[in-house]
Amino acid sequence: MSNSVRELNARQAFQTHCLAQMGVVTWLSGSQTAMGSVYFDAQPWQAHGEMSFDSMSTPAVQAKMPDMRAGFAERVETPIVKLPPQEKQESVSHLRQQLNAAPEIIVEDLQPIEERAVDIDPQPETAVTQITQLNVYAFALAEKLLIISDVPILFTQQGEIEHLALKMAQALLKHPADNWQSYHLSWPGELKNPHFIMRTDWLLGLLESSVKRWTQSFVSDVWLVVAGANIAQLIDDLPADSPLKSYPTARIVSLSELHRIPELRKEAWQTMQTSFFSSR
Known part of the structure; x- marks a missing residue:
């Protein structure tokens, strides 16, 4: 071989x-x-x-x-890349430009916050009204009529006074109030701080802003029905230049009382007729 x-x-x-x-x-x-x-x-x-x-x-x-x-390769060390100082400074500058250009990033938020203790002198509390609690329902009807009525704190007959308000609106406006909306306003509501609860000027501001919001869709002069002693007192305590004091206003007992005592409805109707139609 x-x-x-x-x-x-x-x-x-x-x-x-x-x-x-x-x-x-x-x-x-x-x-x-x-x-x-x-x-x-x-x-x-x-x-x-x-x-x-x-x-x-x-x-x-x-x-x-x-x-x-x-069967194994020799270990190869990976070299460490070191940037020159000039390139490193350019990278930092580019990063600052990106942070400043992004609207969702606020550079100031990245800085430490310095807190300082200062003395705050409390302002003297001035009572502008004697009413410290308020619970009302409001009804904006036919973009013309606004009814604001006191109700008890624990009130469960909202449906009955809504029906009564619709009947009053139909009688005053001479047509059904198909377009209407109800609202609820309470003071102090969720406020627990006693220093804020006694700020009755806030209560008046809340009432004015709420009425403005409720009537923002009205296309003509507002007819205002104030039903109840508390809401009537608040209207009286508003500043003289308040827009609410320029509205034609009828003052009657609360809707909850009208519902509970039907005999009071005749007097309330006469008051509204006089307030809205006597000058015509």
């Missing part, structure tokens, strides 16, 4: 190496000696396209392969 050496190509050499790792040391028939070169990629998990085994035997590919020890 010939003792010549048989040269294995790259694919056969790699197969021979893999078989040897599994314990198979002889896979070619005969006793001819076989030799070949096995090539390993430094990072076999990174595939950069298809590469044949035959192409790995070229000098260009072999030159890219690092020295291997026991």
